[in-house]
Amino acid sequence: MIEPYQLSHHNAQHEAAHQRKFTFLAEELGSETAERILARLIDFQIAIPSWALGTGGTRFGRFAGGGEPRSLEEKIADVGLLHALNKSSGAISLHIPWDIPSDGEAIKQLAASHGLVFDAMNSNTFQDQAGQAHSYKFGSLQHTDARVRKQAVEHNIDVIRHGEALGSKSLTVWLSDGSSFPGQLSFRKAFERTLDGLREIYAALPADWKIFVEYKAFEPNFYSTTVGDWGQSYLYASKLGPKAYTLVDLGHHLPNANIEQIVSLLLMEGKLGGFHFNDSKYGDDDLTAGSIKPYQLFLIFNELADGMDARGLDHATGLGWMIDASHNVKDPLEDLLQSVEAIKLAYAQALLVDRTALENARENNDVAAAQEILQAAFRTDLRPLLAEARLRAGAAISPLGLFREQQIRRKLIETRGLKAVATGL
Ligand SMILES: [Mn+2]
Numbered sequence: 001m002i003e004p005y006q007l008s009h010h011n012a013q014h015e016a017a018h019q020r021k022f023t024f025l026a027e028e029l030g031s032e033t034a035e036r037i038l039a040r041l042i043d044f045q046i047a048i049p050s051w052a053l054g055t056g057g058t059r060f061g062r063f064a065g066g067g068e069p070r071s072l073e074e075k076i077a078d079v080g081l082l083h084a085l086n087k088s089s090g091a092i093s094l095h096i097p098w099d100i101p102s103d104g105e106a107i108k109q110l111a112a113s114h115g116l117v118f119d120a121m122n123s124n125t126f127q128d129q130a131g132q133a134h135s136y137k138f139g140s141l142q143h144t145d146a147r148v149r150k151q152a153v154e155h156n157i158d159v160i161r162h163g164e165a166l167g168s169k170s171l172t173v174w175l176s177d178g179s180s181f182p183g184q185l186s187f188r189k190a191f192e193r194t195l196d197g198l199r200e201i202y203a204a205l206p207a208d209w210k211i212f213v214e215y216k217a218f219e220p221n222f223y224s225t226t227v228g229d230w231g232q233s234y235l236y237a238s239k240l241g242p243k244a245y246t247l248v249d250l251g252h253h254l255p256n257a258n259i260e261q262i263v264s265l266l267l268m269e270g271k272l273g274g275f276h277f278n279d280s281k282y283g284d285d286d287l288t289a290g291s292i293k294p295y296q297l298f299l300i301f302n303e304l305a306d307g308m309d310a311r312g313l314d315h316a317t318g319l320g321w322m323i324d325a326s327h328n329v330k331d332p333l334e335d336l337l338q339s340v341e342a343i344k345l346a347y348a349q350a351l352l353v354d355r356t357a358l359e360n361a362r363e364n365n366d367v368a369a370a371q372e373i374l375q376a377a378f379r380t381d382l383r384p385l386l387a388e389a390r391l392r393a394g395a396a397i398s399p400l401g402l403f404r405e406q407q408i409r410r411k412l413i414e415t416r417g418l419k420a421v422a423t424g425l
Pocket of ligand 1: 324
């Protein structure tokens, strides 16, 4: 959808202004630092969720923007477009049953033609599907009825099989299981049944796969959640074994939780598996990453960079990096471009932190200096570095700018129609 000549035309137009800013910044940082961060930025890819390519909604309504992908093939085309624009979105995360491939090999080849691989597969036992034998109204893996639990286990194993055909290497399990009223369930029985189900799913994992146990504090259940916080997720992951990890979704905490500390300790224990990026002010708002609390995003990346180095993990491949967002009032593709940019900016700033100086300040209880060191990195405008990384990777200097110059949404509406509705949230 983006022709090479359009990309070079865009970059030629913006090159002079970019070079001016980049040269100044590289001189400020020193070329060694600039090159070190650039190399890591070029490698760093963030998976796009198949369910975030259409308009989201709230329980009050949904206002579609038009031109949404009508099939898995069109979803892959949309992610391919994002990747062509920023060369930072080289993976797609699928949701079953919304994205069941009719021909796995053909879908895998289509994705490869866009330079995409398949990130974590996501199962769905939080909705009832047409023709389903048993209802998840009162939970899935925690359910009192063994037949419901069996159905949920079988669904997850089915998702693994679809993922294997596509070359995915991980399964993310998010359960809506829990209770809405005190007394409704036994916390202990709900936990034990859920653990039993997860064990059966774990046993079906291929040798080189991981399972991510995602937690969430509340919603859709409003009294208790059976995988409610990182402690509970860590319990499941520890009991399951070495292929099981905790997945942190930024929106799944109670207000003001210190997510950077959670991340640090999970990494220390070798149990942090992956991330769902988004931003929020009140609850699981699923807003654009970095749009509300960019400093928190930076502090999280500060712990990620530090903790991954301490464990010798490769930044680009050591953890699963995914966006999990919903777009109610923005063009989904524009929103995703903004999220990727914010994530990479926070990552770059974390790479800029002077770790030796910070460690010295900490050991000497120099609190003011420690704050200065972190904020010096956060307040450095590294956007020219991101643009340079894109330029070197063959992407657009301004992905959002090119998206708008080419009027891509208008073209998508012309092809797919104004009323096209993507499957998903
Ligand atoms: Mn999530």
